[in-house]
Structure formats: structure tokens, C-alpha cells
Amino acid sequence: MSLPNPSFAPIDWERATPATLLERIAEAKIVGMGGAGFPTAEKISLTRKHPPNIVIANGMETDPDVNADRVLLEQHLNEVLTGLRIVARILSAVHSYVVTSHKKTIQVAQGCLNDNETVRYLKPTFQNGAERELIQILTGHVVKDNRFPAFDGYLVLNVHTLFAVAEAIAGKPLTKRLVTVHDETRWIDIATPVESILESSDPIRVGCYATGHRPRVNEVLTATVNAISTDKSVHALPCIHCGWCDEACPRDVPVESLFVMAEQLKPNLDAQDALNRCNDCGACVVACPSNIHLLDHVRALRQRNDIEWERISRATQARLRVDAREQRMRSDVIRSDTKRTERMQQQHKWQ
Amino acid sequence: MAVTDRPKFQTTGIMVHVVIALLPGLGVGAWFLGHKVFLVVLVSILAAVATEAIGTRSVQTLRDGTAVVTGMLIGLCLPPSVAIWVPFVASVSAIALGKLVFGGLGKNLFNPAMVGYALVLIAFPMQLVYLDGLTGATALDVLKHQETESLQQLINHPAFGLVGAKHFEWMNLAFLVGGLYLVLLRIVPWLLPLSVLLGIAVPALVFLPLYDATYSFGSPWFHLFAGGTMLTAFFIATDPVTSPSAKLPQIIYGFFVGSVAFFIRCFGTWADGFVFAILLANAFLPLLEPKKVALDN
Numbered sequence: 007m008s009l010p011n012p013s014f015a016p017i018d019w020e021r022a023t024p025a026t027l028l029e030r031i032a033e034a035k036i037v038g039m040g041g042a043g044f045p046t047a048e049k050i051s052l053t054r055k056h057p058p059n060i061v062i063a064n065g066m067e068t069d070p071d072v073n074a075d076r077v078l079l080e081q082h083l084n085e086v087l088t089g090l091r092i093v094a095r096i097l098s099a100v101h102s103y104v105v106t107s108h109k110k111t112i113q114v115a116q117g118c119l120n121d122n123e124t125v126r127y128l129k130p131t132f133q134n135g136a137e138r139e140l141i142q143i144l145t146g147h148v149v150k151d152n153r154f155p156a157f158d159g160y161l162v163l164n165v166h167t168l169f170a171v172a173e174a175i176a177g178k179p180l181t182k183r184l185v186t187v188h189d190e191t192r193w194i195d196i197a198t199p200v201e202s203i204l205e206s207s208d209p210i211r212v213g214c215y216a217t218g219h220r221p222r223v224n225e226v227l228t229a230t231v232n233a234i235s236t237d238k239s240v241h242a243l244p245c246i247h248c249g250w251c252d253e254a255c256p257r258d259v260p261v262e263s264l265f266v267m268a269e270q271l272k273p274n275l276d277a278q279d280a281l282n283r284c285n286d287c288g289a290c291v292v293a294c295p296s297n298i299h300l301l302d303h304v305r306a307l308r309q310r311n312d313i314e315w316e317r318i319s320r321a322t323q324a325r326l327r328v329d330a331r332e333q334r335m336r337s338d339v340i341r342s343d344t345k346r347t348e349r350m351q352q353q354h355k356w357q
Numbered sequence: 358m359a360v361t362d363r364p365k366f367q368t369t370g371i372m373v374h375v376v377i378a379l380l381p382g383l384g385v386g387a388w389f390l391g392h393k394v395f396l397v398v399l400v401s402i403l404a405a406v407a408t409e410a411i412g413t414r415s416v417q418t419l420r421d422g423t424a425v426v427t428g429m430l431i432g433l434c435l436p437p438s439v440a441i442w443v444p445f446v447a448s449v450s451a452i453a454l455g456k457l458v459f460g461g462l463g464k465n466l467f468n469p470a471m472v473g474y475a476l477v478l479i480a481f482p483m484q485l486v487y488l489d490g491l492t493g494a495t496a497l498d499v500l501k502h503q504e505t506e507s508l509q510q511l512i513n514h515p516a517f518g519l520v521g522a523k524h525f526e527w528m529n530l531a532f533l534v535g536g537l538y539l540v541l542l543r544i545v546p547w548l549l550p551l552s553v554l555l556g557i558a559v560p561a562l563v564f565l566p567l568y569d570a571t572y573s574f575g576s577p578w579f580h581l582f583a584g585g586t587m588l589t590a591f592f593i594a595t596d597p598v599t600s601p602s603a604k605l606p607q608i609i610y611g612f613f614v615g616s617v618a619f620f621i622r623c624f625g626t627w628a629d630g631f632v633f634a635i636l637l638a639n640a641f642l643p644l645l646e647p648k649k650v651a652l653d654n
């Protein structure tokens with residue numbers, strides 16, 4: 007993430023054209039702050055081409071022990087709503103939703119909504135936090151697997167992203183974000199080294215303890231990170247086969263089996279379907295009574311599978327190349343044979 | 358903040374709750390059978406914990422608390438009249454042969470407590486006979502060795518209580534209460550104990566009309582509240598490591614355990630058949646739920 011351009015001029019978004027607004031969002035290099043990190047301007051313009059154009063502000067906090075969304079909605083609900091309206095204006099959206107699991111926000115928000123805006127409370131289950139599931143719950147529309155929701159005309163943006171949009175339009179670059187550090191949520195400058203944020207003797211995770219990753223060398227805080235946590239999985243106990251991880255998974259992934267496969271440190275292509283279904287929500291990690299970081303294992307297996315697929319496709323391509331060459335050579339031989347015969351026949355004629 | 362449908366538990370916490378849930382049964386047992394019950398349970402626990410610590414050469418593995426539960430279950434299965442080295446032998450072999458040889462917690466095929474109990478049951482059968490101060494035999498022995506009793510006479514036999522076996526019905530009730538506590542906390546899946554109980558009650562119901570003037574198999578209520586029914590259904594059959602976690606396998610597993618126990622009670626050599634029913638069901642587990650076997654290819 008490069009540093010934002012500090013020389014933004016404020017834009018009057020109610021008068022500006024959608025193109026100007028979109029350009030500013032692209033210029034400010036805003037990315038999805040819910041964790042995915044997808045460029046927001048791109049996501050908006052993709053959605054724009056596909057009606058019905060519905061925007062959803064996602065304030066569902068499903069990461070365990072994280073409060074960044076709640077604190078943001080408490081402190082800056084107006085900015086988030088402005089961001090939502092800006093995006094709705096770019097899309098000429100027919101309807102926008104704010105969905106959150108914080109009842110207090112609902113009461114405050116209800117007072118300042120327009121006609122085509124709805125605020126909804128949902129229970130903060132892992133199921134309710136994911137993009138596709140949210141769209142289905144709010145609008146009844148089912149986004150098919152393997153299809154990007156933008157292509158159906160639905161846009162889900164994290165509340166932090168909307169906040170950043172509002173700030174960028176107002177001419178303020180994004181220099182810090184709310185991060186939950188060990189039960190306490192505070193504004194931290196982007197690009198602060200993560201190791202300096204949480205001093206602890208235990209290893210830390212960038213993100214919540216369930217979905218976060220171990221810090222990389224010299225890793226700095228990016229706009230997509232909502233928490234810095236201590237890593238509970240270092241005290242993991244053996245798996246007791248209780249099956250709670252499988253039960254907790256909102257996507258019916260056989261997590262325990264994936265864990266057994268991952269422990270063999272080998273790729274397992276039969277598991278690919280299950281690996282694709284997993285959306286890294288972390289519910290399995292929260293459920294495990296032995297503190298096993300199942301998501302780490304799932305990710306490791308996924309990585310090994312990717313390498314294996316790559317190898318297979320290379321091998322297949324090489325095979326195809328070799329086959330084609332043999333074919334070519336064979337036909338060359340035939341061709342030269344026929345040519346020689348023709349030549350000899352002609353010579354024969356001359357004699 | 359995410360909410361999940363199940364309260365957050367740690368493996369150690371689960372074991373603490375299991376121990377708490379076993380306490381009423383332990384108390385009632387001590388009330389009826391004498392306070393030597395405490396001694397037997399204590400020796401079993403200490404032997405199990407010591408074996409685990411020595412076997413793994415570390416105290417780290419004790420953190421999960423499973424050794425305590427294994428020891429406690431063994432102690433509760435044994436009659437208080439045993440010689441004090443019997444619980445010791447049972448616990449040591451439970452941990453060493455039932456758990457450590459397989460590679461420790463989570464890798465064992467058989468329920469460790471049942472391995473230890475079966476070993477002493479086969480090796481020292483005379484030690485394991487319940488000697489009730491009043492009758493000299495428990496209701497299950499009477500059931501097996503009855504000669505001329507009809508159901509009515511059986512019920513009037515001094516070894517029988519209100520619905521089940523004398524004294525044991527109260528212990529069963531206490532284990533039922535403790536078990537329901539675990540079910541409410543969702544530590545134990547409700548389907549497993551229910552299937553075990555149905556597995557023993559349904560055959561008893563089917564066989565009920567078959568009694569004649571000379572023989573009876575006992576009523577479903579009797580079987581539910583005699584011997585180790587509730588202890589097995591809620592605490593032993595539900596060991597997560599050696600029981601299935603999917604619904605259909607749970608039903609099959611539970612029903613299998615219950616009905617095998619019923620047939621051993623009625624036709625087998627041993628007074629109570631749960632221990633062999635569990636070990637047999639454990640052996641079939643890989644068929645029921647293939648993923649529980651460590652894949653090694």
C-alpha cells in the first residue's frame with residue numbers, strides 16, 4: 007500500500023459527476039478494508055455495469071474479539087452513511103442497506119436514513135458475515151458459487167471502506183485506521199511495524215486470532231488489518247476428534263479431515279472442492295476446544311495443492327508439446343518420403 | 358465479536374465439566390456403597406495421572422485433564438469391595454495399553470478406561486463381583502442366574518429397587534442428572550446417549566412379552582436403571598475420541614452399544630455387558646466413520 011496523496015481537494019459529492027467521484031476513489035487507492043483488499047474503485051465500476059445496483063454497508067463483525075467496526079460506527083456513523091450515499095450516487099443505486107450487529111447503531115441510524123435506505127440488525131454469526139450470505143439474507147438474491155457478486159449488481163463494502171471513501175471525497179487522505187489490539191480498539195497509523203503495536207512474549211497474529219496470519223518479516227500495518235492479537239494456537243492440545251470444527255463451519259467444509267490431510271504435509275487433490283468452499287471465516291478455529299489453528303492447516307494444504315496443480319499443468323503442457331512435436335516430425339518424415347518418391351518417379355520418367 | 362451456537366470451551370475445560378458431572382454419581386455411590394468408593398476413585402485417578410506423566414516423560418500432557426477423567430471412570434466402574442491394587446492395575450493398563458501405545462490422546466482406537474476395566478475384569482473376575490451387604494448379589498446377577506422367578510417374583514426380589522436395581526437405580530439417576538448437565542452445555546451430543554438408552558430399552562421391550570413363569574429378561578425400566586447404563590450412555594460412549602461425530606454414525610454406534618450390552622446381560626457370561634459392547638463398537642468405528650482413522654499413505 008503506497009502512501010495516499012495528501013494534496014486532495016474536497017469534492018462536493020452531491021453535485022459532482024459519478025466519474026469524478028470514482029476517479030477520486032481510484033486516486034486515493036482505497037481497497038476493501040474488510041480484509042480482502044480488492045481495489046474499491048474497480049469493484050464499484052464492475053457493479054455499475056450490472057443492474058439492479060444495490061449497495062450494502064457491511065458492519066457485521068464476525069472476527070472474534072474484534073471491535074473495530076463497532077467503534078467506527080459509534081464514532082463516525084455519519085461519515086459511513088456519507089460514504090454509502092457517495093457510492094450509491096456513483097451507481098445510481100436503487101437501494102442501500104446498512105447491516106450491523108450492534109443494536110445501538112441501529113437506533114442512532116434509524117433517525118437519519120433516506121427512503122431508499124434500510125438498516126438491519128443481524129446476529130453476529132459467522133454465517134451472517136460473508137458477502138454472499140449477506141446478499142441472500144437482505145435481498146433474497148442467491149449469488150451462485152464461482153460468481154463474483156458484482157456481476158449480479160450487488161456491492162458489499164465494509165464500513166471502514168465507506169468511511170475511507172467519505173474521507174477521500176472530503177479531501178482527507180487515509181493515514182490511520184481502527185485496530186483492535188488486545189481488547190482495546192484504537193486508531194493506529196498505517197505503515198506502523200506490526201511488531202511494535204503489540205508487545206508480548208507470545209507470538210502475535212496480524213488480524214484476529216482466528217483469521218489472522220503470523221507476521222512476516224518487517225511487516226507493517228496495512229489498511230486491511232482490523233486487529234493485532236496474541237496467537238492462541240501456540241498452546242494447542244492434541245485433536246480429540248470432537249467434530250466441533252465441522253459442526254461450526256458455515257460452509258460445510260469437512261475441516262477435521264482437511265486437518266488430517268494437512269498434517270501429512272502432502273498435497274491432496276481430492277480435497278480441492280472443500281478447500282475452494284472455505285472462505286477463511288475462522289469459525290472452525292473458534293470452535294476447536296484444543297486451540298488447533300485449523301485455518302492455518304487449511305491454508306497450508308491449499309498452498310500445497312496450488313503448487314501441485316501448477317506442476318500438473320506444466321507437465322500436461324510439456325506432454326502436449328512433446329506430442330505435437332512427434333506428430334510434426336512424423337508428418338515431416340511422411341512428407342519427405344512422398345517427396346522423395348515423387349522425385350524418383352520423375353527421374354525415372356526422364357530416363 | 359462473533360457468536361457461535363456453542364459456548365466456547367477448551368479441552369481442559371471440557372474435562373473439568375465432565376468431572377463435575379460425575380460428582381453426583383460419585384456422592385450417591387459413596388452414600389449407598391460406603392466411603393471406600395472415594396478411595397477406589399482416588400487411587401484410580403492418581404495411578405492414571407502418574408502413568409501418563411511417566412509414560413510421556415512430561416507433565417505437559419497432563420494439561421488436558423483426560424487422564425483424570427479416565428481414572429475417575431475406572432474408579433466408578435469398580436465395586437468398592439475390590440482389593441486396592443485392582444484400580445491401580447486397571448488405571449495403569451488403561452493409560453499405558455489403551456492410550457500411550459497408540460500415540461497418546463486422540464490417536465487411541467479404544468476407550469482407555471474400558472481397556473483397563475476389561476483387563477482386570479478378565480484377569481481377576483472374582484475381585485469385581487459386587488458384594489451387596491444385604492443380598493450378596495446385585496440385581497443383574499439375579500437376572501442372569503434366576504431359576505424359577507417370573508417377572509413379578511423378580512421385581513419382589515430383595516436385590517431390586519423401585520424400578521431398577523436396588524441402590525444402583527439412584528446412582529443411575531445421579532449419572533443421568535450429571536449427563537443431562539453435559540448435554541445442556543452441549544459438551545455431549547444428545548443423540549449418542551439417547552441412542553444408547555434406546556439401544557437397551559427397545560430390545561428389552563421386544564423381549565418383555567417373551568417371559569413365562571420361569572424366565573424374564575427384565576423390563577426396559579429395569580435395564581435403564583441397573584448396572585452402568587447411565588454412566589456408559591452419558592460418559593463412556595460419548596468419549597469424543599472413540600465415538601463418531603456425524604449424526605447417522607452416532608445413532609448406529611449408540612444403538613449397537615446399548616443392544617449388545619442388553620444381550621450380554623441376558624445371555625452372556627458377565628453380569629454387565631457395557632464394557633465389551635463399547636470395545637466392540639470402538640473396533641467398528643473405522644467402518645462407521647472412516648476419517649477417524651489416521652490415514653497414512
Ligand code: SF4
Nearest residue numbers: 255284285287288290
Ligand atoms: S473451514 Fe473455512 S469456511 Fe469452514 S469454518 Fe473454517 S475458515 Fe470458515
Ligand code: SF4
Nearest residue numbers: 245246248249251294
Ligand atoms: S474441533 Fe479441534 S479437537 Fe475437535 S475435531 Fe476439530 S480439530 Fe479436533
